[in-house]
Amino acid sequence: MDSRVEYTELPAKPVAYIFSEDLVKISSRLPSNRNRSLLVHSLVHAYGLLATCPGQAPQRFLVVRPRPAGKKELLAYHTHDYLEYAMNESSDAQNLPEASEFGLEDDCPMFHGIKDYITQVAGATLTGAAVIRNDTSDVAICWDGGRHHAKKARASGFCYVADCILAILFLKRTVPSAYPLKKPRVMYLDLDLHFSDAVSQAFHKPGSTTTAQVLTLSIHHAAPGFFPVSPLASLPDVDNPSFDPFTLSVPLKAGASTKTFLRIWPIIEHVKDIFQPDFILVQCGLDGLAGDPMATFNWSLGGEGSLGWCIQRIVHEWQGKKMLLGGGGYNTPNAARAWTYLTSVVGGIPLPLDADIPEYSGYLRFKPSFTLDVPAGNMQDQNMEEYLQTIEATYEGILSVLHSRMVSPTL
Numbered sequence: 001m002d003s004r005v006e007y008t009e010l011p012a013k014p015v016a017y018i019f020s021e022d023l024v025k026i027s028s029r030l031p032s033n034r035n036r037s038l039l040v041h042s043l044v045h046a047y048g049l050l051a052t053c054p055g056q057a058p059q060r061f062l063v064v065r066p067r068p069a070g071k072k073e074l075l076a077y078h079t080h081d082y083l084e085y086a087m088n089e090s091s092d093a094q095n096l097p098e099a100s101e102f103g104l105e106d107d108c109p110m111f112h113g114i115k116d117y118i119t120q121v122a123g124a125t126l127t128g129a130a131v132i133r134n135d136t137s138d139v140a141i142c143w144d145g146g147r148h149h150a151k152k153a154r155a156s157g158f159c160y161v162a163d164c165i166l167a168i169l170f171l172k173r174t175v176p177s178a179y180p181l182k183k184p185r186v187m188y189l190d191l192d193l194h195f196s197d198a199v200s201q202a203f204h205k206p207g208s209t210t211t212a213q214v215l216t217l218s219i220h221h222a223a224p225g226f227f228p229v230s231p232l233a234s235l236p237d238v239d240n241p242s243f244d245p246f247t248l249s250v251p252l253k254a255g256a257s258t259k260t261f262l263r264i265w266p267i268i269e270h271v272k273d274i275f276q277p278d279f280i281l282v283q284c285g286l287d288g289l290a291g292d293p294m295a296t297f298n299w300s301l302g303g304e305g306s307l308g309w310c311i312q313r314i315v316h317e318w319q320g321k322k323m324l325l326g327g328g329g330y331n332t333p334n335a336a337r338a339w340t341y342l343t344s345v346v347g348g349i350p351l352p353l354d355a356d357i358p359e360y361s362g363y364l365r366f367k368p369s370f371t372l373d374v375p376a377g378n379m380q381d382q383n384m385e386e387y388l389q390t391i392e393a394t395y396e397g398i399l400s401v402l403h404s405r406m407v408s409p410t411l
Contacts, residue, residue, distance in 0.1 A: 013137050014059045015061050016064045019065070024041050031109055039332055039336040043337070043358075064266070074118070081332075086160060107368045108157075119224075126167060129167040139315055139323070139324070142325055145163045145167075147327075165198065167323070186276045187271075187279070192283055192288070192327045192328050194228060204232060216248065221297060222252070232249060234249065236249060243375065258300055258309070260383040274402050287337050289331075298377055311324070337373070
């Protein structure tokens, strides 16, 4: 396999880049990632990736200003009581028992601007979903989305709004303009270090014997006590009564590197080929990259099996419309590096990984290397041959079940 990420021809439709100053301002208040959004978008702009060239048509990117989500849109998944409490900034998170009931404590404290954060982030992801659904673009990027731990009535894991779930629910609706009427298939692929518990649980149908419009697939670290604790985070067991071939996990051990991702990637490709999604949502969490404070995986941006390599294949080789979302990532300069690089990959103009950081207002945040790359570290990859063979053997059975469901679908 070729590990290079190459330039591609100008797309027939520009990539939709979801951005507004209001979105960046409110996303930068997120307690777990203060000012991350600001640094990410400022670096994308500093490299000139979104700049338009006079006379060039079509453009590689279309900057789309998101609109805030309305209450009705949020209620498509969240409960009324959760929204009423979370979006009421007079709620006293220190004294009221409701704060604990709704998860608004510890890793998800109330903060100034939380109402605008919920509506803006949900609205941004829904805007991205709308532009690929209405054919404005075939690919959308929303780095401020990807909040995959937020539940129906509870904040969790730094996530206050279930934007991923809201987007999936929106995209799975029957397309009115299609004839004959078609129920779209939506594949959700999660690359975050942590299991996509809320998204996977939302669409899990234990013991189901029919096909489904939504397939979730999470590649993550799983170990006793590692957040989030969920039975769905384990390697699926086709003999378990709760097994659902449309709710899948690939749990990896510590130190997962490009070598491990390269080894398991054919599984991801086979799942996609069998399911044949119309829409693909990719949660591009970065807390599995080397240098992240989570210090659990040893993934990198470049080379075969890297994050950039995976995104190149999804965007430029897979059929279907795609939306890339953000997620975890707690080394803010590295998050800016990674999502800037992925933006260039999606646009077909990949930046060299040894590119110097442009001299701009955020320049000093990128010391000591002052380059774009997020290289691998020295952590040992504990995903040994025996374990990788176990994953492959397990997925032989899973893929067989999935194929049988898709051959004789009953929606």
